Amino acid sequence: MDKHLELRGIGKRFGTAEVLSGVDLSIARGEFVCLLGPSGCGKTTLLRIISGFESASSGQLLLDGQEINHVAPHLRGFGMVFQSLALFPHMTVAENIAYGLKLKGVAPAQRASRVEELLHMVQLPAIADRPVSALSGGQRQRVAIARALAVPPKLFLLDEPLSALDAQLRDSMQIELRQLQQQFGVTTIVVTHDQHEAMMLSDRLVVLKGGRVQQCDTPSHVYRKPANAFVAEFLGAANLLPGVVRGPGMVEVLGSTLALPSSLPAGSKVTLAVRSEDLRFEQAHLDAPARPNSISGEIDFLRDLGAKSELILRCGDERLRCHGSDAQFQSARCGQRVNVLIDAERCSVFAG
Structure with a gap:
């Protein structure tokens, strides 16, 4: 340079x-x-x-x-x-x-x-x-x-x-x-x-x-x-979720064990950062097993922003912001139970 x-x-x-x-x-x-x-x-x-x-x-x-x-x-x-x-x-x-x-x-x-x-x-x-x-x-x-x-x-x-x-x-x-x-x-x-x-x-x-x-x-x-x-939240307002490392590449987040990149020892507290446009969800069925790398939640808020839609998912004590196309959110309703799908390749895991 x-x-x-x-x-x-x-x-x-x-x-x-x-x-x-x-x-x-x-x-x-x-x-x-x-x-x-x-x-x-x-x-x-x-x-x-x-x-x-x-x-x-x-x-x-x-x-x-x-x-x-x-x-x-x-x-x-x-x-x-x-x-x-x-x-x-x-x-x-x-x-x-x-x-x-x-x-x-x-x-x-x-x-x-x-x-x-x-x-x-x-x-x-x-x-x-x-x-x-x-x-x-x-x-x-x-x-x-x-x-x-x-x-x-x-x-x-x-x-x-x-x-x-x-x-x-x-x-x-x-x-x-x-x-x-x-x-x-x-x-x-x-x-x-x-x-x-x-x-x-x-x-x-x-x-x-x-x-x-x-x-x-x-x-x-x-x-x-x-x-x-800090950078994840400041630039683009990523969702930050608390977690605990349970083993090599395994992190427990909101009661679900997710396969996520982490080299920290078991028991380490971590923060998972995932951007709102990278969250995907599907309707949860009570009689179906939980999807891998997913967190259960409920749609708490939904609004149309024109070029995209936004919804707030309540997952335990955390609220996740999710952005997507109108087509993706077409059937979404407030109060609906959903599985929030976490893509490991589009997440960041930080110590602490």
């Missing part, structure tokens, strides 16, 4: 509060990385340390092998878009986009040409002279992105850039942002709390909790092979 940005043991304290601890991360040139995690996990602080607006309490930050811990933000050559966008209200669209070029001493004719080029890239031609106050939220967002890319940045950093947009515009802007990043080939780091956004945008996800990296991998691998129960 062509290591463009490296974080080695990055830590941050505010007084006695430890916000980041031992963060190690390598980002390749041209990669799109999302920092994802709950509020207070340290993702924005980490982005601010990368940008230079916050200093690390410990560790090294390297760009192309050179330490930049003490390099001022304006000397790092990074493009930044923050949640507030911070456009200059007294300037036109063109003046906002050209601001960085003007500071660099680029000639007026070249500035105008670059502004026109960028406006076409963000699909906003012919608004160069429009005041920023006259723009919609989506237009302002695109202008902020164009301004950050006007002087080709070494890194492109974005902090919750789309959170203020409505759902439909946000979805279209996610696609445009990803296409722009691919077009420019710029190394990009985005902070977001939106799981769908992170899955859709990134080459790699960095999941944080309590100032520590829980997992760093491709979106599909993080989703399908979570590193721990």
Whole structure:
């Protein structure tokens, strides 16, 4: 991997509060990385340390092998878009986009040409002279992105850039942002709390909790092979069920012994993680033996979500969320006894 940005043991304290601890991360040139995690996990602080607006309490930050811990933000050559966008209200669209070029001493004719080029890239031609106050939220967002890319940045950093947009515009802007990043080939780091956004945008996800990296991998691998129960529940809201290892590859869950991957010794307490779309069920018959790798439950709640249906299964003291097609749930009824089928290949078992 062509290591463009490296974080080695990055830590941050505010007084006695430890916000980041031992963060190690390598980002390749041209990669799109999302920092994802709950509020207070340290993702924005980490982005601010990368940008230079916050200093690390410990560790090294390297760009192309050179330490930049003490390099001022304006000397790092990074493009930044923050949640507030911070456009200059007294300037036109063109003046906002050209601001960085003007500071660099680029000639007026070249500035105008670059502004026109960028406006076409963000699909906003012919608004160069429009005041920023006259723009919609989506237009302002695109202008902020164009301004950050006007002087080709070494890194492109974005902090919750789309959170203020409505759902439909946000979805279209996610696609445009990803296409722009691919077009420019710029190394990009985005902070977001939106799981769908992170899955859709990134080459790699960095999941944080309590100032520590829980997992760093491709979106599909993080989703399908979570590193721990927190990642499984946070990304995609997996069902977490308590269990006990009864033997090699055998785990007791809610009174049923299931064949599940586990190398832990007998008697070990474990947590089974299974995603809602991976649960299958069939009507239970009192006179029929229980199906292998199944848990008995009762349908407690059922609703139509349009593209899919959702039901809540009560299995002993646990409630399982299950998603599936309308066809699969067509005959389901509240109060119905069912066997919940567990696919061992689509589950994760964690210690504790």
